[in-house]
Amino acid sequence: KPLPVSLSNYNLDSLRESLERQEDFIVFSLIERARYPFNSPAYDIPHLAEDNSSLVEIYVRETEAIESKNPEELPFFPDEMQVPVVPPHQFPQILHTPAASVNASKGIWNMYFNHLLPLFTTKGDDGNYQQTVASDFICLQALSKRVHYGRFVAEVKFRDAPQDYIPFIYSKDSEVLMNLLTSTSVEETIIKRVSKKAMVFGQNVTLEKGNDGKYKVEPSVVSELYKDWVIPITKQVEVDYLLRRLD
Ligand SMILES: C=C(O[C@@H]1C=C(C(=O)O)C=C[C@H]1O)C(=O)O
Numbered sequence: 001k002p003l004p005v006s007l008s009n010y011n012l013d014s015l016r017e018s019l020e021r022q023e024d025f026i027v028f029s030l031i032e033r034a035r036y037p038f039n040s041p042a043y044d045i046p047h048l049a050e051d052n053s054s055l056v057e058i059y060v061r062e063t064e065a066i067e068s069k070n071p072e073e074l075p076f077f078p079d080e081m082q083v084p085v086v087p088p089h090q091f092p093q094i095l096h097t098p099a100a101s102v103n104a105s106k107g108i109w110n111m112y113f114n115h116l117l118p119l120f121t122t123k124g125d126d127g128n129y130q131q132t133v134a135s136d137f138i139c140l141q142a143l144s145k146r147v148h149y150g151r152f153v154a155e156v157k158f159r160d161a162p163q164d165y166i167p168f169i170y171s172k173d174s175e176v177l178m179n180l181l182t183s184t185s186v187e188e189t190i191i192k193r194v195s196k197k198a199m200v201f202g203q204n205v206t207l208e209k210g211n212d213g214k215y216k217v218e219p220s221v222v223s224e225l226y227k228d229w230v231i232p233i234t235k236q237v238e239v240d241y242l243l244r245r246l247d
Pocket residue numbers: 016150153181182183184186187190230231232234235238
């Protein structure tokens with residue numbers, strides 16, 4: 001039977017278009033963060049006497065607490081959420097409820113601080129911790145939205161070919177599920193495209209001919225981020241979602 005309009009809007013092409021648009025924001029967010037050096041005191045030093053939290057933990061927790069949430073975004077500190085100030089918009093229910101709770105926030109947090117940040121920031125400390133953690137939060141939210149889109153992608157792939165997935169969901173075969181949902185050509189396109197975006201968005205625009213050949217974030221680093229971290233974690237979310245799709 002035909003799906004209601006709001007559900008038929010979610011198909012693989014529209015989701016891929018959204019992931020493509022999200023690349024722009026992710027690349028810009030990384031460029032903004034790269035204006036500051038690594039600034040380790042924002043992450044190491046407990047900033048409150050009675051609490052061992054780092055500045056970045058405090059910043060993310062407090063900021064999240066006053067933002068209302070939509071189902072595309074999952075908080076990093078869910079226990080701190082307050083009643084939203086703005087009544088939430090009623091989004092159509094697309095995800096299968098038991099599987100929708102798949103949450104990669106911890107993995108995204110670790111990936112960002114342990115692997116990504118050292119790759120695209122310079123070593124050093126300029127003391128500008130507030131702006132540093134504010135731009136970290138923008139990167140984290142953008143990455144989290146992208147990675148958790150894997151749930152919508154998995155739902156659509158499942159609906160398009162349930163007979164392919166069902167036996168391996170029952171047998172809990174993550175490896176086969178991973179192969180079934182993988183599209184190598186799509187991944188290769190994305191990895192090349194984000195490098196190009198880093199070149200276009202990250203050059204110094206001048207009125208004279210040509211540019212100085214410098215980029216605000218190294219394009220190869222952006223490809224590497226996607227290839228080694230962003231895409232694999234998105235796919236892991238897809239597998240985890242599918243494993244719970246028949247619960
Ligand atoms: C998101 C998708 O699923 C997989 C993950 C991809 C990604 O994270 O960019 C790309 C292709 C697929 O291997 C997709 O098919 O578009």
